[in-house]
Amino acid sequence: MRTGTRRATATASGLARKPFAWTFTAPLYVGSSLNAVNSSIIATALVPIAAELHVPVGSTAVLITSLYLASAVAQPTAGKLAEVIGARRIFLAGIVLVLFGGLVGGFGRNLAMLTVARVLVGIGTSAAFPCAMVLIRRRADEAGLGAPPGAVLGGLAIAGMATAAVGPPIGGLLVGTAGWRWAFLINIPVTVIAMTVAVRWLPQDPVLPANPANPADPALGGGQNRFRELAGRIDLPGILGFAASTSALVVFLTGLPQVRWAALAAFVLVAVPTVIWELRKASPFFDFRGLAANGALARTYLRQALILLGVYSVMYGMTQWMEAAHGLSTLEAGLLLLPMGAVSALFARPLARRNLVRGPVIASALTMLLGSVGIMLLTSHSPAIAIVLVTLVFGITTATTTVGNQTALYLAAPPDQIGTASGLLRTCGYLGSIASAVIGSLVFRGGASDHGLHVLGLVLVVAGLAALLLAVFDRRLTARGTSRPARISRTPDAKETPA
Numbered sequence: 001m002r003t004g005t006r007r008a009t010a011t012a013s014g015l016a017r018k019p020f021a022w023t024f025t026a027p028l029y030v031g032s033s034l035n036a037v038n039s040s041i042i043a044t045a046l047v048p049i050a051a052e053l054h055v056p057v058g059s060t061a062v063l064i065t066s067l068y069l070a071s072a073v074a075q076p077t078a079g080k081l082a083e084v085i086g087a088r089r090i091f092l093a094g095i096v097l098v099l100f101g102g103l104v105g106g107f108g109r110n111l112a113m114l115t116v117a118r119v120l121v122g123i124g125t126s127a128a129f130p131c132a133m134v135l136i137r138r139r140a141d142e143a144g145l146g147a148p149p150g151a152v153l154g155g156l157a158i159a160g161m162a163t164a165a166v167g168p169p170i171g172g173l174l175v176g177t178a179g180w181r182w183a184f185l186i187n188i189p190v191t192v193i194a195m196t197v198a199v200r201w202l203p204q205d206p207v208l209p210a211n212p213a214n215p216a217d218p219a220l221g222g223g224q225n226r227f228r229e230l231a232g233r234i235d236l237p238g239i240l241g242f243a244a245s246t247s248a249l250v251v252f253l254t255g256l257p258q259v260r261w262a263a264l265a266a267f268v269l270v271a272v273p274t275v276i277w278e279l280r281k282a283s284p285f286f287d288f289r290g291l292a293a294n295g296a297l298a299r300t301y302l303r304q305a306l307i308l309l310g311v312y313s314v315m316y317g318m319t320q321w322m323e324a325a326h327g328l329s330t331l332e333a334g335l336l337l338l339p340m341g342a343v344s345a346l347f348a349r350p351l352a353r354r355n356l357v358r359g360p361v362i363a364s365a366l367t368m369l370l371g372s373v374g375i376m377l378l379t380s381h382s383p384a385i386a387i388v389l390v391t392l393v394f395g396i397t398t399a400t401t402t403v404g405n406q407t408a409l410y411l412a413a414p415p416d417q418i419g420t421a422s423g424l425l426r427t428c429g430y431l432g433s434i435a436s437a438v439i440g441s442l443v444f445r446g447g448a449s450d451h452g453l454h455v456l457g458l459v460l461v462v463a464g465l466a467a468l469l470l471a472v473f474d475r476r477l478t479a480r481g482t483s484r485p486a487r488i489s490r491t492p493d494a495k496e497t498p499a
Contacts, residue, residue: 019143031128041171070122079130079419086205094127105184154352238285241274308432324448343395360404365468375457
């Protein structure tokens with residue numbers, strides 16, 4: 001008994017001194033980089049894939065949209081599962097799915113198999129960020145921290161930004177030297193590393209109680225009873241309704257300007273009963289009542305979608321314009337975007353370490369406005385340095401919105417729902433990227449011209465103004481994330497965690 005007590009005391013003492021040691025954060029950073037690298041590295045493989053599989057180049061776009069759609073649905077789902085089943089368990093399960101997706105894609109023989117592989121990779125990589133937020137929140141509460149661990153949250157942001165920036169060059173090198181299959185097979189060594197460090201260093205999940213409102217209840221039963229209890233706790237019908245309605249909405253949006261009435265009808269037919277179900281359920285997957293009452297969280301989601309609409313428009317829309325109107329090659333266009341990722345990573349860490357919230361959120365909207373005006377001034381005769389300067393401004397936008405909204409979410413989300421909330425934040429980002437693709441297809445419908453680019457810039461000015469108003473008039477935004485308001489849990493038996 002004395003030995004066990006002494007060991008527990010030593011563990012608590014070490015946790016209080018250094019709660020976020022590198023052994024704790026390293027698995028989270030590696031896992032968080034998986035989604036970004038898989039999102040960016042595939043771009044260099046689309047043309048070789050189409051050539052070897054004898055399909056039109058345009059049809060390979062499904063490999064991009066399938067991952068975004070899978071990620072948009074899986075991020076909040078993984079967060080909910082992490083809250084109920086355990087963050088470490090879901091984190092490891094996600095890594096296994098990524099490994100399996102890498103194998104299926106690496107040895108795939110047709111476009112259907114590659115699409116399945118991308119869906120598996122999208123679902124698997126979606127577990128990392130919400131699980132990381134659950135683990136970070138739990139560790140911060142155990143250490144008695146009253147403020148968000150800014151350095152750790154900044155590390156998560158940098159892991160995604162850095163890998164997204166180096167993804168295209170690495171992809172070009174792999175595809176050029178070893179073939180397009182390595183755009184999938186690269187996941188094998190990365191997931192082996194991620195699995196090794198996660199199994200070794202991530203803390204064990206607590207034992208599952210039968211009643212989350214009363215952890216003193218006996219453990220779950222076995223067999224069908226266990227599955228029924230878990231399905232009820234994670235709100236399986238709510239998850240399925242969210243997945244189906246989101247999928248239908250994305251299919252409808254990506255089809256614009258042609259209206260896909262079947263997708264729109266499917267969205268309405270699924271979304272309406274899903275909303276009714278969620279409103280009646282005591283512990284819903286998508287807490288509409290809680291979101292309506294928590295205006296700070298709702299505004300954070302909306303700001304994230306608006307700002308990332310601009311960021312992805314630069315990444316995709318300006319890339320099309322640089323190649324079609326400015327006459328740059330794919331490699332040259334990718335190199336001009338590299339400084340954007342470098343600036344994002346450079347600005348993210350110092351902002352995150354200081355736990356700044358209001359300043360970065362306002363700065364993200366202001367820089368988006370500045371960059372959007374710069375887009376409207378570019379022409380096909382503009383020098384390359386002018387294009388780089390515009391992208392550098394959006395690099396600051398990326399860093400400030402990621403850090404500011406991530407910290408704002410940490411403060412605004414109820415502690416017991418941080419996983420689902422974090423996943424929904426990423427989903428809003430994916431919806432912003434999908435909206436950017438739709439807007440790009442509309443403004444460049446007649447070809448990627450200077451006029452289309454200027455219209456895109458005007459649309460982004462409007463989105464930037466909306467984001468700025470949301471930030472300036474948000475009274476819940478604090479200058480620093482030093483404290484969080486007390487919140488009443490929806491569960492009557494749950495005790496409020498002090499800040």
